[in-house]
Amino acid sequence: MKLLRLVVLLTMIAGCILPVRAAEPLRAGVALVEITPPVPFRMSGYFFERLSTGTKDPLFARAVVFQQGKETAALVFCDLLGVPREVSAAAREKIGKTTGIPVANITITGTHTHTGPLYFTVLSDYFHDRAVAKNGTDPYDSAPYRATLIEKLVEVVSQAKAAVAPVKLTSGYAVEDRIAFNRRFVMKDGSVGWNPGAKNPNIVRPAGPTDPQVGIVLLSSLEKAEPQAAIVSFAMHLDTTGGTLYSADYVKSLSDRLQREFGPNFKTLFGTGTCGNINHIDVTRQEQRKADALGELLGDTVAKAIQGGALSSGREPALAVRSTKVMAPLQKYRPDEIAKAKANMERVGARDFPFLETVETCKIVDIERLRKFGDEVPLEVQVFRLDGDTAIVMLPAEVFVELGLAIKAASPFKTTLVVELANDDIAYIPTKQAFAEGNYEPTNSRVVRGTGEKLVEAATTLLKELH
Numbered sequence: 001m002k003l004l005r006l007v008v009l010l011t012m013i014a015g016c017i018l019p020v021r022a023a024e025p026l027r028a029g030v031a032l033v034e035i036t037p038p039v040p041f042r043m044s045g046y047f048f049e050r051l052s053t054g055t056k057d058p059l060f061a062r063a064v065v066f067q068q069g070k071e072t073a074a075l076v077f078c079d080l081l082g083v084p085r086e087v088s089a090a091a092r093e094k095i096g097k098t099t100g101i102p103v104a105n106i107t108i109t110g111t112h113t114h115t116g117p118l119y120f121t122v123l124s125d126y127f128h129d130r131a132v133a134k135n136g137t138d139p140y141d142s143a144p145y146r147a148t149l150i151e152k153l154v155e156v157v158s159q160a161k162a163a164v165a166p167v168k169l170t171s172g173y174a175v176e177d178r179i180a181f182n183r184r185f186v187m188k189d190g191s192v193g194w195n196p197g198a199k200n201p202n203i204v205r206p207a208g209p210t211d212p213q214v215g216i217v218l219l220s221s222l223e224k225a226e227p228q229a230a231i232v233s234f235a236m237h238l239d240t241t242g243g244t245l246y247s248a249d250y251v252k253s254l255s256d257r258l259q260r261e262f263g264p265n266f267k268t269l270f271g272t273g274t275c276g277n278i279n280h281i282d283v284t285r286q287e288q289r290k291a292d293a294l295g296e297l298l299g300d301t302v303a304k305a306i307q308g309g310a311l312s313s314g315r316e317p318a319l320a321v322r323s324t325k326v327m328a329p330l331q332k333y334r335p336d337e338i339a340k341a342k343a344n345m346e347r348v349g350a351r352d353f354p355f356l357e358t359v360e361t362c363k364i365v366d367i368e369r370l371r372k373f374g375d376e377v378p379l380e381v382q383v384f385r386l387d388g389d390t391a392i393v394m395l396p397a398e399v400f401v402e403l404g405l406a407i408k409a410a411s412p413f414k415t416t417l418v419v420e421l422a423n424d425d426i427a428y429i430p431t432k433q434a435f436a437e438g439n440y441e442p443t444n445s446r447v448v449r450g451t452g453e454k455l456v457e458a459a460t461t462l463l464k465e466l467h
């Protein structure tokens, strides 16, 4: 009896000294700022010079700022092929200074649309130098676009931060298994083919999986629980438009579909899943779906999941960000191979120069550019914990789907979004197995075999630390 009284007393004292405080409310703000380049301008995505002739739909930087108590974080999703480290580092620094959000809590990613500007890396530099050598100037110089882009990134985060208000956060997955396919195939001769073409009789089976899960983080108004914005993540290459008009690719039709459902002010932020080896090409059919149909189908799936109760509120909001750097050694080439690649740059884009040689030529020249900053590339891995059940992993580069699936499988969170191309775009990060199999993506990778598995380890450690 006395013991019980003592326990009760101690509990009361503990209750006074350590009051169980209700968590601070989660606030969020979303903003969009247009980043469409001028016309004409070089476009990104393929291994030849291609000039824009107009705009199908404008390109945007889409930002969400989260705030809880003193913790703040910003995620920015840009309708761009990628965002190189030079640009993301400068932008994050400036955003940090302007908004007070810690640089480590800021992430800037490209959706990988292949109908945006070519404004960085080896091909941009090469076409620029060639124009200057020939004409003395380059009418499509990408330096002014990069400078403007950095200003717009600061602007979009500032606007999102100014818009923060208490929100209800729900999260979960939808399943979309109709539109995305592994683009590597085991062929009859034992090799691994890449985009081998519709109805190719030599296909045995896909060489790897897809990820049919669509990660959804929905932000709704606190009072009426009206959907206001969503972060949607799906693993499928944004190369479904083509041509010479600027476009956000299937993100445009996806966000249109969700606006039809949830009103014209609903905002979609698309984080590209780990789709290094995943695209929309269905080899069992001749006609391929294009951006408009793909976004519409994906939007149907997301809308149904939201309305059908697939999302749930996590445990108390608990905003936190952790990050780490994986040092990835660059691949090594002999001096004669480097000299040959430099000489071969003028053949890039020529019809008689084989595709994989084109890819390797650009890769070797780009590695030498990267080596100026060191023999290893710092690959930043960030984890954003939004509540006790929801986390977003941000990875650099174009990551193979198996690696994203491994992170999700190891994550202790109920809902884990794994988004690629964050803060740096240094082409592909294949699995160890894919490096052994070869073909396009391993040829177009600048880092050594095993880098992808290290990213999985780093992300998994951070997820466990935060859970």
Ligand SMILES: [Zn+2]
Pocket (backbone or CB within 6 Å): 112, 237, 398
């Ligand atoms: Zn790609």
